[in-house]
Amino acid sequence: MPRFLKDFLNRNGTGPGLAMLGLVLFWTVGLIILPQLSMLDFSFRPNLPPPELGGPKDLYTLENYKYLVYGPEGGSQAYNTVDLMVFFRTLVAAVCVTVFNLILCYPIAYYLGQTRGNHIRVLALLLIIPYWINEILRAFALRIIFGETGVLNTIFMGIGLFDAPFDFIRNDYALYAGLGYAYILLMIFPIYNVIESLDHNQIEAARDLGAPWWRIHWRVVIPYAKPGISSGCTMVFMLSAGALAAPQILGGPSSLWFTQLIYQQFNDSSDWPQGAAYAVVLLVTCVLLVLAVMRLFKVNMGDIGK
The missing domain is CATH 1.20.5 (Single alpha-helices involved in coiled-coils or other helix-helix interfaces)
Incomplete structure (x- = not known):
């Protein structure tokens, strides 16, 4: 043993x-x-009716992966531009949501980790309570807030900022806000757990030596909080790229998410092999991107598990 x-x-x-x-x-x-x-x-399986499964036609094939790149045979375009654009747009949007969450959550996590007092517990509780509500219900609540007759448009039109309602949903503002809000705790608490253990004397020493606040964070806090930052970014990116509820509820007509294509293949088209191929491509691409970024910023796999 x-x-x-x-x-x-x-x-x-x-x-x-x-x-x-x-x-x-x-x-x-x-x-x-x-x-x-x-x-x-x-x-790697062809899409066959149940009686033909396991028969001579049920052989391994690459057609499901080729469909993502080239589309159906005899199509009018050389490449499957629609699905490929949705795929790359999903990855870029997931990266943007991750960066937005990091910028928003790092100051909150630093304040929670380096401030003492009972009010910190109250603040942490206020962050947690909204997540007692189901994610789908939160998404519908955001749709009401960002709707043409919602809270934001009512306020902005009331103060004279807008003359007509602004379509936050069609312009994807509601979707990105919903994704950022859905996974905000997954970014805050990993960073908070690391920063809480940082000796405050190191920060005071840097201040005594005349370091400005941005250099203190760049040279002292951020290197120490790297495990929490890498863990939070990994979870937010993977979950954002694989989100389904928020894109379905908050997405506009032109904001198709790659997971929605996977859902359509499985449920609407009943083409499980094609849906499985799309899911595998998304999973492998996300894992490779995470590993590449970890290597770029010299983060070990063990840091994410801390």
Whole structure:
């Protein structure tokens, strides 16, 4: 038995330790790895009626992946520009939502982590309470707020900023705000957990040496908070790229999300192999982007798990 496993069982006891390992194994293998392998297998299968599954026509093929790039055979265009544009727009939008959340949440996390007092608990509770409501209900609430007769347009027209209602939904402002709001806690709390352990004397020492506030954050706080920042950015990016409820409810007519294409393939077209191929492409691309950014900013995989 490996030494780390023995140490784990010694710390937690044989029975509880084996139970925890079993649950983690079931979660990792049964609910993550095996479904993804099944999805991968589906993505290489042709779309056949149930009686023909397992027959001579049910062979592995790359047609589902070729469809994403080239579209249907005999199409009017050389490439599947619609689906490809939706794919790249989804990734760019997920990056923008991640950067927006980081800019918004870093000051909040720093204030929570470096300020002492009971009011911090109240502030943290106020951040958590809205998330007791279901994500779909929050999305509909935002649709009401951003609607043509919603709260924002009523206020802006009341103060004379707008002469006519502004369509926040058609211009995707509601969608990006909804995605940013949906995952804001996933950015705040990983950063807060790291910054809370930062010795405040280091910040005071930098101030005593005459460092401006931006240099203190750039040279002291941000390098120390890198594990929390990388963890928060990873979760927000992956969940934003894979979001479905917010794009369905808050998206305008021209803001099709790639997950909506996957949903249409699975449910509207009943083409599970094509939907599986789209899902695999999205998953692999997002993972590769995260790994590339981690390498660029010299972040280890262990930092995300801290």
